[in-house]
Amino acid sequence: RGTFPNGQPGNIIGGVYEGPVEGTYACFLAERAIEKMKSFLNNPAQPFFLALHFFAPHLPYFLPESHINLYNPQDIPLPKSMNETFENKPIVQRHYAAHWCFDCFSKEDWQKIISMYWADVTLVDEQIGRVLRFLDDNGLTEHTAVFFTADHGAFVGSHKLSDKGPAMYDDIYRIPFITRFPGLVQPQFICSEFVSPLIDLTATFLDLCDIPVPSHFDGRSIIPLLKGDIPTDWRxxxxxxxxxxxxxxxxxxxxxxxxxxxxxxxxxxxxxxxxxxxxxxxxxxxxxxxxxxxxxxxxxxxxxxxxxxxxxxxxxxxxxxxxxxxxxxxxxxxxxx
Structure with a gap:
């Protein structure tokens, strides 16, 4: 952690979690999801919906010993936007850089912080893998649509910022969106159109269930896009x-x-x-x-x-x-x- 402009200790950026991987929040959530899916096996003909929300990767990055040194900081390139000068930019961005104590950390510190972020991503990825393997092991894969996205991205030193805030850069507004949908989405298919998962997924779920999407919805079903059929009036x-x-x-x-x-x-x-x-x-x-x-x-x-x-x-x-x-x-x- 750094030091706030007022001299007080700054926000904690990360550290070592002294327990096992099994004690992490990500592992706990995956375990709960798997236990819930086991109950679905009692009635295999009944469709199910499951929402699994991980907190990670998110500040502060507390990682077990097995992950905190997973990536060598010296191998990590720093983002180009870390050279931000804030010239002709809203002054709030400069204040946020101070709030997150950017200048308290050296180049090497930032490489370590980014390596911890990467490790946090890996930890979540491993837990998602456990959930997907459960589907595979129980014959559910071919009949289950899986969607992965996030509510926002993260500043991890980019633009001299951390976390999120009043700066509408792609670092936090361009979010991941991955789907596994056997029989509909081809492996390695990449959609280059604008998709807004936070509003489009609701319409997509209704479409999958053959339920009409209400006209007042801002979002649209992305099923046509996943098939490779781009509507002429797509955003x-x-x-x-x-x-x-x-x-x-x-x-x-x-x-x-x-x-x-x-x-x-x-x-x-x-x-x-x-x-x-x-x-x-x-x-x-x-x-x-x-x-x-x-x-x-x-x-x-x-x-x-x-x-x-x-x-x-x-x-x-x-x-x-x-x-x-x-x-x-x-x-x-x-x-x-």
Whole structure:
């Protein structure tokens, strides 16, 4: 752990768990899941649904001796964004770097911290393997759809940050999504379209059960994508919202495959060229060369907020370049209803 700006001990980043692997939370959760699935075997004709939520990999990284030295820190490359300068970036990011005591740790320290994060990922991966082997050993694999995702990613020194917070970089917003679905998804199949697991999975589960997806759902079934059939009207951009972590800090974001726009009412907005700057180091918000991209993303985000009844768009009505034909000063898109 480092030292807070006020001189107090900082947040604990990680350490050694002196018990066995079997005593870790990840192992405990996998064990509970397996025990639950054993009860399903009593009625094999009855469909089942099981949600298994691991806390790891997440700060603080407490690992047993068997895992804490699993990866050699000297072999771990540091992320390019660790060279972040915060130039032309919201000042809250600089404050968060101080909150997580980034400068208290050396390059070697960060390599060790990242190695612990990798080991935490491996620990979870091993436990997921136990669950999948149970399906294999009991003849359930061919009839069971398995989905793996996360609620957010993690800053592990990238952009001089840790954990998560008011910084809408891909490090925490681009999350893993893996599925095993015998008979539907081909092994090694990769979908390059925008999928939002946190809202699309609900619609997907309903689709799998032949239950109509309600029209008011924001998410869509991804079954066509898993089959390799991409609907012509599939989303070309993805949207995200943030309301605060340790304190209120509203943000809205639109991301295409090439650019990302972030609206920060409390500070400078952000625009990143994801093709030429995948690490999101240079904020192009004031660069005239990106004027058309900025306007296009701004209007798309504005329309999306109107459509979903997000009153955040009122801020954009007065403070951003939105065409007069798009402006709407009503309290929300549901006002007429």
């Amino acid at each position: 070309k951009e993805i949207y995200a919202e943030f309301h605060g972590h340790h304190f209120p800090f509203p943000q809205r974001m639109i991301r295409s495959k090439t650019h990302k726009l972030i609206i920060n009412p409390a500070d400078i907005d952000e625009l990143y060229d994801l093709v030429n700057d995948p690490d999101e180091m240079v904020n192009q918000i004031d660069n005239d060369a990106y004027k058309r991209v900025k306007l296009s993303l701004t209007e798309k985000l504005y329309h999306h907020l109107q459509k979903t009844g997000d009153n955040f768009y009122h801020w954009m009505t007065s403070m951003h370049n939105v065409s007069a034909s798009a402006q709407n000063t009503e309290s929300s898109s549901f006002a007429k209803k």
